[in-house]
Amino acid sequence: MDNFNGPGMDNFWLKQAFERLGKPQVRSLSKHVLADVTIVGGGYLGLWTAIRIKEESPSLKVVVVERDLCGAGASGRNGGFVTSYWAKYLSLHKKCGTHEAARIAKSSAEAVLEIGTFCRENGIDAEFRADGWLWTATSATQVGCWNVLLNELAKHHVRPFEVLDNAEVARLGGTDRNLAGVFEPGAATVQPAILALGLRTHAQKLGVTIYEHSPMTRLERTRTPKVVTRKGSVTSEKVVLAMNAWGAQFSHLRRKVAIVSSDMIATTANPDQLNEIGLKKGVAICDSRMFLNYYRNTPDGRIVFGKSLGHFAFAGRVADHYEGPSPRAGEVEESFRNLYPMLHGMDVESSWTGPIDRSVDGLPFFGRLDDHPDIFFGIGFSGQGIGPTVLGGRILASLALDEANQWSHCGLVRDDVEEFPIEPFRYVGSILVREALRRKEGLEDRARRPDALTLAIAKLAPVGYVPSRRN
Numbered sequence: 001m002d003n004f005n006g007p008g009m010d011n012f013w014l015k016q017a018f019e020r021l022g023k024p025q026v027r028s029l030s031k032h033v034l035a036d037v038t039i040v041g042g043g044y045l046g047l048w049t050a051i052r053i054k055e056e057s058p059s060l061k062v063v064v065v066e067r068d069l070c071g072a073g074a075s076g077r078n079g080g081f082v083t084s085y086w087a088k089y090l091s092l093h094k095k096c097g098t099h100e101a102a103r104i105a106k107s108s109a110e111a112v113l114e115i116g117t118f119c120r121e122n123g124i125d126a127e128f129r130a131d132g133w134l135w136t137a138t139s140a141t142q143v144g145c146w147n148v149l150l151n152e153l154a155k156h157h158v159r160p161f162e163v164l165d166n167a168e169v170a171r172l173g174g175t176d177r178n179l180a181g182v183f184e185p186g187a188a189t190v191q192p193a194i195l196a197l198g199l200r201t202h203a204q205k206l207g208v209t210i211y212e213h214s215p216m217t218r219l220e221r222t223r224t225p226k227v228v229t230r231k232g233s234v235t236s237e238k239v240v241l242a243m244n245a246w247g248a249q250f251s252h253l254r255r256k257v258a259i260v261s262s263d264m265i266a267t268t269a270n271p272d273q274l275n276e277i278g279l280k281k282g283v284a285i286c287d288s289r290m291f292l293n294y295y296r297n298t299p300d301g302r303i304v305f306g307k308s309l310g311h312f313a314f315a316g317r318v319a320d321h322y323e324g325p326s327p328r329a330g331e332v333e334e335s336f337r338n339l340y341p342m343l344h345g346m347d348v349e350s351s352w353t354g355p356i357d358r359s360v361d362g363l364p365f366f367g368r369l370d371d372h373p374d375i376f377f378g379i380g381f382s383g384q385g386i387g388p389t390v391l392g393g394r395i396l397a398s399l400a401l402d403e404a405n406q407w408s409h410c411g412l413v414r415d416d417v418e419e420f421p422i423e424p425f426r427y428v429g430s431i432l433v434r435e436a437l438r439r440k441e442g443l444e445d446r447a448r449r450p451d452a453l454t455l456a457i458a459k460l461a462p463v464g465y466v467p468s469r470r471n
């Protein structure tokens, strides 16, 4: 066992988690071992999968192989918004039909509460605050973009969102730059790295063996698959790939996800100033752009502010593009200052970036890698993974355990996944679309109409939160 000392040490949330919990002891894989199930990737998805398998079949030997430290990927560096799939109901409906879309969305709302219960029951102080999600508009074009969704949900007598009057939106968000909005009371926020480390500890308590600092260097797709690392290997009946953006290295998945950055900053703590503007509770807030602004306070009185700015990985190669401080922190700070000019005294203390595994329809998908009967994957969470990986864990556990149930037959287990164009067209196209979106949204912020070409290119963007013609 070593004391962890990897790249995750620079991460704002992980650093805070280590200060509170101490540095975890890590063990790497240095020999050949046998297991029943090997899970590659120790983020939320891999850990929930491991936990579900052990809960159902305690006698199985379950191994997690992690490149860095569990939670050092997106799970330990996200915004901490724990939201349901009700906002993505239209996309779900298009893929899975009314009944299954409603079932998945309902389960995703239950998953939010389940995370709270999991933390409470297992003594994990991940700052779970069920203070809701405020979905806003910051330009006239964005106002009412949720109506098509709310109208569709109302037809099924589902009303997860409250329509707020504009003064209430401004009050709840602590800024009058939010012009209008709707509120989902069932949403929550967490300290993401503490949740990831809590899942890690819980998995270990259930008997899951976790090898960290052990990147998989090769996957042998033999009848009994083998996960090979630099100094060891695991042969097991089943393999689950829960590698997020890093999974795009498999040719089977490469064109089904585009890897883009999301970039975040955290300010210094000033709870008094947040109190003054009314940001007392832990409401999660985002606007209705494609390159979303998302932000909230922390219990110690900071603002964490994120923006999906889209640094694209050519051909799904993640490399080191998503490690360390954000090269786009200045642009994120500018958006924060535009929304909260009155918080000028709160400096940016930290910035970071991370990879998002964006699918064309904004939904994750699950299946068998290259039709191998015993190698499963889950990918494509598209920047919304904290709640949905709870469902993802159920899906992957059911598949790995050969169960025939509502999760192994879930509408998100699918082959008909739309693909992005081949390289270099995807890369060049992504940059064109990103610049068109920047221009469009910049003009809309200044109450100006974008030209027809800009609008046409911007419409090629994959599906986000905002309901569009592609839903």
Ligand SMILES: Cc1cc2nc3c(=O)[nH]c(=O)nc-3n(C[C@H](O)[C@H](O)[C@H](O)COP(=O)(O)OP(=O)(O)OC[C@H]3O[C@@H](n4cnc5c(N)ncnc54)[C@H](O)[C@@H]3O)c2cc1C
Binding pocket: 040, 041, 042, 043, 044, 045, 046, 065, 066, 067, 068, 069, 070, 071, 072, 073, 074, 075, 076, 077, 078, 079, 080, 081, 082, 083, 214, 215, 216, 217, 242, 243, 244, 245, 246, 247, 262, 263, 264, 306, 353, 354, 355, 356, 381, 382, 383, 384, 385, 386, 387, 389
């Ligand atoms: C900046 C940012 C902000 C976000 N904000 C939110 C938010 O507010 N709300 C929300 O719901 N979602 C958010 N997300 C998305 C969310 O974090 C992810 O969808 C979720 O963490 C996915 O979990 P995962 O386990 O699939 O991925 P990860 O946590 O990335 O786990 C994958 C793991 O695989 C490991 N790995 C990769 N390659 C190998 C290899 N060769 N061998 C072994 N291990 C390997 C990685 O090290 C990593 O730990 C955000 C993401 C980012 C980057």
